[in-house]
Amino acid sequence: MxxxxxxxxxxxxxxxxxxxxxxxxxxxxxxxxxxxxxxxxxxxxxxxxxxxxxxxxxxxxxxxxxxxxxxxxxxxxxxxxxxxxxxxxxxxxxxxxxxxxxxxxxxxxxxxxxxxxxxxxxxxxxxxxxxxxxxxxxxxxxxxxxxxxxxxxxxxxPQKEFLCGLAEAIKSALLGDRELLELLENKTQAILARDPELVEEMVIRCVRFKGAIVEEDLRESGVRASLNLGHTFGHALESITGFTAVSHGEAVAWGMAKAAKAALKRGDIDKSYFDRIIAILEAYDYRLEYDFSVDELIDAMGHDKKIQAGKKRYILPAGLEKHLITELDEELVREILG
Ligand SMILES: NC(=O)c1ccc[n+]([C@@H]2O[C@H](COP(=O)([O-])OP(=O)(O)OC[C@H]3O[C@@H](n4cnc5c(N)ncnc54)[C@H](O)[C@@H]3O)[C@@H](O)[C@H]2O)c1
Incomplete structure (x- = not known):
């Protein structure tokens, strides 16, 4: 071939x-x-x-x-x-x-x-x-x-590893590829069954999306930071569970749900887009609630490598193919983690 x-x-x-x-x-x-x-x-x-x-x-x-x-x-x-x-x-x-x-x-x-x-x-x-x-x-x-x-x-x-990658594909779709989002929404079962053509299309779309961002900003001084959607929250979850109990993908999926919740509370996205994000994460069976101490999670976020000049920056969804990079009040972070 x-x-x-x-x-x-x-x-x-x-x-x-x-x-x-x-x-x-x-x-x-x-x-x-x-x-x-x-x-x-x-x-x-x-x-x-x-x-x-x-x-x-x-x-x-x-x-x-x-x-x-x-x-x-x-x-x-x-x-x-x-x-x-x-x-x-x-x-x-x-x-x-x-x-x-x-x-x-x-x-x-x-x-x-x-x-x-x-x-x-x-x-x-x-x-x-x-x-x-x-x-x-x-x-x-x-x-x-x-x-x-x-x-x-x-x-x-193994399927657990496949799901780990799928969380990043969902992230790419939310950030910048509405057709990929539709594919992931409409062909859930076929993708979970690893239909070769769909998987190939998904991979190519993700690579094109990431490649374009990296072209613009290899060293993450600007737009590349958007690729961390869900990661500030997710990294904290991975960290308090010792980087073993919860996989990176599971943590990123959970983190994207938290980022969506923050965006909804701030009025950055409307309820229907919020529901769409939650629906796709649930369709792939990611766990969106864990019973961990909010203090521990907040403490772990303080150690994130991506903190710059002592400031925690969060990537939030801001609508289809849109995001924003912002700081969040601790009160709001506590509310959405609680
Ligand atoms: N450089 C970057 O931009 C970037 C981005 C995201 C993640 N990462 C890094 O990637 C790492 C995670 O990658 P990963 O999830 O691929 O983990 P991994 O490399 O540990 O692979 C997961 C498991 O799958 C096994 N495996 C690999 N291919 C297989 C196959 N085809 N069939 C059966 N088993 C197979 C591996 O041996 C391993 O046990 C982390 O260290 C993370 O920091 C880097």
Whole structure:
């Protein structure tokens, strides 16, 4: 089958390519990085030159990056060498981070294998690792030269992980793609069943949306902050549940519901748009109420990395394809969290 989509992002120097698993297994690189769940997508030849890391967030620390860099040195890679990361957001973030550091930057290409990494993590040039309990505290802006998207890899993905990515797709739809929103609203069951054509359309729409924003604002000095819709609230929920009990996607979905509630209370959106947001989140069965202490949540929000000059900024929906960035009175935050 031919490659069916190629999207260029000139500023960030990235190219998005649609490929098939068989094409991915024939890709040539100087070093491959995968985890124990995604090494199944490597050919025997690729595996011979691969760093295989443990799966999940607990491996997202500097020691894993040192492992990649150590192997790059062992294989005598130079700045023109290519490192190919095949995995979810964790592998994509770490591979690109290692590539950005190695000899001050070598070539990197990414094959995202989770929905979250296809629609979000692999696109946009943010790399990094966690430091202690601080998520993504160390990192660089280093867009991959090529992101190779292969939705067929999603067939082995657990449903919980699929839903994690779907929350980000809903976010993109609310922020900037009304047709995607309608697709997500009208084809819920088919999307949950991972209808290949619908999933592909959803992924492409999300990548186009994020790509356009990143083109304009790679370093998040302006419009890119809108991508954090639901994240200020969501991050607090993830944080107080130790980044394990509630997944990132579940937290973002909950956070979007809270942001919508704040927007409704302030009069930024009308009740019918609020109901629409809640309805789509409920249609995908996200839990929108948790019984956690408001004080704990507010305290966790105080540690958010996105706070600038001591100010907490919230992204709120402001109507179809519209958002606003604002501070909120603590009283209102308490009310909507309570
Ligand atoms: N750089 C960015 O802009 C950006 C944006 C969003 C999220 N992120 C980061 O992404 C990470 C989360 O990414 P994620 O949700 O993909 O998590 P992940 O990389 O941990 O993958 C989730 C799980 O799915 C497994 N897996 C991956 N692909 C699979 C497949 N095709 N079949 C079966 N299992 C598979 C993984 O091994 C892992 O166990 C976080 O660290 C987050 O900080 C980065």
């Amino acid at each position: 031919d490659i069916i989509q190629t999207i260029h992002f000139p500023t960030t120097d990235s190219v998005l390519t649609r490929a098939l698993p068989v094409e991915v297994s024939q890709m040539k690189a100087d070093l491959y990085v995968a985890d124990t769940n995604t090494e199944q997508f490597l050919s025997p030849e690729q595996k011979e030159r691969a760093v295989i890391l443990p799966p999940g967030e607990s491996a997202k620390h500097f020691a894993s990056v040192e492992q990649i860099v150590g192997r790059a040195l062992e294989y005598k890679l130079d700045r023109t060498s290519l490192i190919l990361g095949i995995g979810g957001g964790v592998i994509c973030d770490m591979t690109a981070f290692a590539a950005s550091l190695y000899m001050r930057g070598c070539r990197v290409e990414l094959v995202p294998t989770t929905l979250l990494s296809m629609v979000d993590a692999a696109v946009g040039g943010k790399t990094g690792v966690d430091y202690g309990t601080y998520k993504n505290m160390l990192g660089t802006f280093y867009p991959a030269q090529r992101v190779i998207i292969c939705p067929e890899f999603l067939t082995t993905l």
